[in-house]
Amino acid sequence: MNRTDAILEAVALERRFDVSAPWLNRVIERKPRQTLRAVDGVDFQIRRGQTLAIVGESGCGKSTIAKLVTGLYEPSGGAIQFHGDPNRMQMIFQDPYASLNPRWRVGRIIAEPLRTLRPETSAVDLGARVDELLRTVGLSPSDASKYPHAFSGGQRQRISIARALAGDPEFLVCDEPTSALDVSVQAQVLNLMKQLQRDFGLTYLFISHDLSVVRHMADEIAVMYLGRIVEIQPKADLFERPLHPYTRMLLETIPDLKVPNRDRKPMGGEVPSPIAPPKGCSFHPRCPLAFDRCMSERPVRNADVHQGRVACFAAEETRK
Amino acid sequence: MTDTVLEVRDLRVEFPTRTGILTALDGVSLSIQRGEILGVVGESGAGKSMTGLAILGLLEPPGRIAGGEIWLSGDRIDTLSEREMENVRGGRIGAIFQDPLTSLNPLFRVGDQLVETIRLHTDLGKEQARARALELLREVGIPAPENRIDAYPHQFSGGMRQRVVIALALCAEPELIVADEPTTALDVSIQAQITALLRQLCRERGTAVMLVTHDMGVIAETADRVAVMYAGRIAEMGTVEDVVRRPRHPYTEGLMGSIPSMHGDVAELQMIPGSMPRLDAIPQGCAFNPRCAHAGTRCRTEVPRINGTGAACWLALEGATE
Incomplete structure (x- = not known):
């Protein structure tokens, strides 16, 4: 990837949280300080006009990355370089019931970013822009005078999208934008997001736990496990030839409508606590391919191995 | 003895409100055999959880069963008193809900909760009940149950907690388990x-299972037969194979098309225009007709009904008789 193509780069990005017991308990019970490494040395780049999806199970750190990228958290280490206009970055959240102010009319909600970013805009222009945005996301201009409670989950998510589009963004961070929606409504919202990306040349950082949604939306996919990216590949390659055993496990456990696997042997074990992750490769206790090295050493993505797409010693053994 | 564990006939559930009576379930009929898993699938507000709650006798007032019958292995249970129903629930019918944290009491050790339920529904003594609790925990796949039985719910992970809830549902060897979104709160x-x-x-004990979920993938991999619900009615009923591969109701077809596929890429997902009607605005005739591309005159006036298997759709019904 040419460096100038990238709109956003994360370099050795880290975020730690102090999850120690209160001071008095630590003194009395002689407990040490504890830190949780939610994001533990993550590198990625997002190309302009493309979609990078981050997938993983709960607690893998994907939402923390969304908050780091949007500046809601400060990184504890590493850096994020944004090569765009910081005023043109917006976010769409998971829960359309919590992310809209119930006491504000929809028109005011959508106009808010404009009012903040371009306070000189006149009331007439503001109203016209809100009407236009409502039409863009498939709602009607008359909806501007209603309150959020009058809308269904899918319509609320359209309002969130209209608000995100208000400031004419180039980069959108979407944290599980359709997880709270029914499948038929999810299809409407995903189609809308793809169309907006084409029309306005948007770049998406798309966070999801659902690999089939990610498959539909992404150009490139990063798979996270316990705060680290274990694999990052263009979409087609990832589904064609997953390199990390964890990715293969995820792909195998997704129920498949076309070819249901009714006698599957489910993958044993669970994601370990991120407070005390296993030594070496954090996936080794669940990995069928793990050998001695995986238990003591931490694998990193190495440019010589599968073009730096995977952090796995077993994949290094079979390198081509 | 018949092999039909659960039979629901023409069930109607209503909620009287100040502005009129809302019909939450309308003419729902289904049956589950011994050792069978029936999937009940639908989007939010379709009435799938309501069906489960009505069977368990857990409808929140003012909701009430306004018509129809519920039979459990030859006994009618919808007319039982609250006290009699308490024995059926947990005894003959086990329940598993979405959030394992709310189904378990956080203040009691899981072993004590299991022992209490076992003793409530069987004649076992304290020691025997504890032995049975251990056996159940082992059966649902909790490693080293003798070390875990005296732990509190918060000391278990989400998946392990749901296993405890399943053990709890199995305590009295129920004939039927109603599982309402048992996997929705869990990672894939x-x-x-x-x-x-x-x-x-289900295979080993012959328990009948009613699996309520919004997730077609879970249904495809778990259930034997499936009922697709829409606006309080059953839109389509059939074997999983038939419903998933050859959906006959336009709603089921649209639902299948809107799920992003793991095979092949499409530029656009299929969409069903509009959204499910609210309970106070269910259209005349087929509830799906305003969103249906094939709707005709009869669809707008008469409610299509199915008896057993098939699609509650005039196109499918009329096609079948021609």
């Missing part, structure tokens, strides 16, 4: 473990 890899466990229990 854990979800696969729990559905595999449900299938195994």
Whole structure:
């Protein structure tokens, strides 16, 4: 990837949280300080006009990355370089019931970013822009005078999208934008997001736990496990030839409508606590391919191995 | 003895409100055999959870069963008193809900909760009940149960907690288990473990399972037959194979098309225009007709009904008789 193509780069990005017991308990019970490494040395780049999806199970750190990228958290280490206009970055959240102010009319909600970013805009222009945005996301201009409670989950998510589009963004961070929606409504919202990306040349950082949604939306996919990216590949390659055993496990456990696997042997074990992750490769206790090295050493993505797409010693053994 | 464990006939559930009576379930009929998993699938507000709650006798007032019958292995249970129903619930019918944290009492050790339920529904003494609790925990796949039985719910992970809830539902060897979104709060890899466990229990013990979920993928991999619900009615009923591969109701077809596929890419997902009607605005005739591309005159006036298997759709019904 040419460096100038990238709109956003994360370099050795880290975020730690102090999850120690209160001071008095630590003194009395002689407990040490504890830190949780939610994001533990993550590198990625997002190309302009493309979609990078981050997938993983709960607690893998994907939402923390969304908050780091949007500046809601400060990184504890590493850096994020944004090569765009910081005023043109917006976010769409998971829960359309919590992310809209119930006491504000929809028109005011959508106009808010404009009012903040371009306070000189006149009331007439503001109203016209809100009407236009409502039409863009498939709602009607008359909806501007209603309150959020009058809308269904899918319509609320359209309002969130209209608000995100208000400031004419180039980069959108979407944290599980359709997880709270029914499948038929999810299809409407995903189609809308793809169309907006084409029309306005948007770049998406798309966070999801659902690999089939990610498959539909992404150009490139990063798979996270316990705060680290274990694999990052263009979409087609990832589904064609997953390199990390964890990715293969995820792909195998997704129920498949076309070819249901009714006698599957489910993958044993669970994601370990991120407070005390296993030594070496954090996936080794669940990995069928793990050998001695995986238990003591931490694998990193190495440019010589599968073009730096995977952090796995077993994949290094079979390198081509 | 018949092999039909649950039979629901023409069930109607209503909620009287100040502005009129809302019909939450309208003419729902279904049956489940011994050792069978019936999937009940639908989007929010379709009435799938309501069906489960009505069977368990857990409708929140003012909701009430306004018509129809519910039979459990030859006994009518919808007319039982609250006290009699308490014995059926937990005894003959086990329940598993979405959030394992709310189904378990956080203040009691899981072993004590199991022992209490076992003693409530069987004649076992304290020691025997504890031995039985251990056996159940082992059966649902909790490693080293003798070390875990005296732990509190918060000391278990989400997946392990859901296993405890399943053990709790199995305490009195129920004939039927109603599982309402049992895997929705869990990660995919854990979800696969729990559905595999449900299938195994169903096969080994012959328990009938009603699996309520919004997730077609879970249905495809777990259920034997499936009922697709829409606006309080059953839109389509059939074997999983038939409904998933050859959906006959336009709603089921649209639902299938809107799920992003793991095979091949499409530029756009199929969409069903509009959204499910609210309970106070269910259209005349087929509830799906305003969103249906094929709707005709009869669809707008007369409610299509199915008896047993098939699609509640005038196109499918009329096609079948021609």
